[in-house]
Amino acid sequence: MKKNEILLYSKPDADARDALIEVLGDSYTLINVFSYTDAVQILSSDSGIEVIMIDYPTETPDAQKLIDFVDKYNHSVFNTPILILTSQEKKFEDSEFLGGPVADVMVRPFVPAIVSNRLKVIQKQFDSMSFDGFAKMLKALPSNIYLKDNKGRYVFCSQIWNHLDTGGDPDWTIRGKTDMDIRKDKHNAELAMKSDQKMLESGQGTSYIIKETGPDGNDQYLQLIKEPLCHEDGHVMGIIALINDVTEQETLRQELTRISITDTLTGVYNRTKFDNFIMNDLADMKFPVTVFSADCDHLKYVNDTFGHSAGDEYIKLCCKCFKDSLPEGSKLFRMGGDEFTALVPDMPASKATEVLQALEKRLSENEVKGVTLRMSVGSYTMGSNHDDFNACIKESDASMYEVKKKHHESS
DSSP: OOOEEEEEEOOTTOSHHHHHHHHHTTSEEEEEEOSHHHHHHHHHSSOOEEEEEEESTTTSTTHHHHHHHHHHHTTSSSOOOEEEEEOTTTHHHHGGGOBTTEEEEEESSOOHHHHHHHHHHHHHHHHHHHHHHHHHHHTTSSSEEEEEETTSOEEEESOOOTTBOOTTOTTOOOTTOOHHHHBSOHHHHHHHHHHHHHHHHHOOOEEEEEEEEOTTSSEEEEEEEEEEEEOTTSOEEEEEEEEEEOHHHHHHHHHHHHHHHBOTTTSSBOHHHHHHHHHHTGGGSOSSEEEEEEEETTHHHHHHHHOHHHHHHHHHHHHHHHHHHSOTTOEEEEEETTEEEEEETTOOGGGHHHHHHHHHHHHHTOEETTEEOOEEEEEEEESSTTSOHHHHHHHHHHHHHHHHHHHHHHO
8 A cells, every 4th residue: 555655855964854754654655855856856746745844944955945836836736735844943933934835833853643643634734725726626617516415415516506596695605505495496405305315325326307497597407416425434424416407418308209209290199109108107197097099081082082181181180179179188199090099087988978079079160171070989988007908999999990880871
């Protein structure tokens, strides 16, 4: 395992090196240099130096020059602190170097516990300073990055997005607040907090998409990617997450999905959607569910006499009449050609006649090329989701064919 590295800058005849090696033990690797050039060369490479020590800066050549270099070097992501080594006699003189990258002064004799604690304190202090600089860089990214603690409270957020309620306070901060405290959409806030709690308990990351109202008032889709932050022992100490605006991608995905399940001629659902709905959604409808089977009469005559464009118009207008006759919550599918199936929730068999009467009236009021619209429609009612759907469809189709037979006989 690689040890933490400390760079010691001193005069060649200084006694700091041997004393430090003794008190640092096996926890650190001490690299001792005696010139500014050597120090800069090491710091400019990918050396992994965590702390710089300067011994007696008032007496060591180019000490201030090295401090100035480190101050400039520290404008990168992670800061490297400087610790001044001195004696009781030189303490006040060498303390003049405090400030900027110089974090503290340590006075001889070097006591192991004090040295170890002092190193931990200044490293933690400078890590915090580094995070502030890093946070400023994160704000330049288009994505929103945030951190939460293990109570689901915000620690940091790279951007304050428009879905938050800041109350117009110019000094508002997200730190310490929960989603329920700050989110305008309380449903999404509750969803976020439940997701966080599940992650904190399981230690498993997650990803999902939510819909919000964008700054322009239109729908905005945001993808949240969350991962747990864990201690070495596996205990979850917080959450890091990324929010991406995926409105364009999600809108395109929804449009492609809509196209894939929609009949291009009539605008109602197609056979693909029908098969998917029966498999995944039928059981969730409120029963009894009445199934209507229908097809268009006179279509062959319209096609043969006026052409298929008139036939398409005939199918479209019949479909519109059918759809307008169905109660809210119904599902209408074009099964192919001039055949349609409708599923109407919460409709007992006794109410099916009302739909048929409404449809017949609408059809009689419309025509294509002088041909009045007419459809043959049959129905069958499913009492519960335990009924055999294929058998119900067969009964509904049989009922439709009986109606069609009567229409032919009366023509």
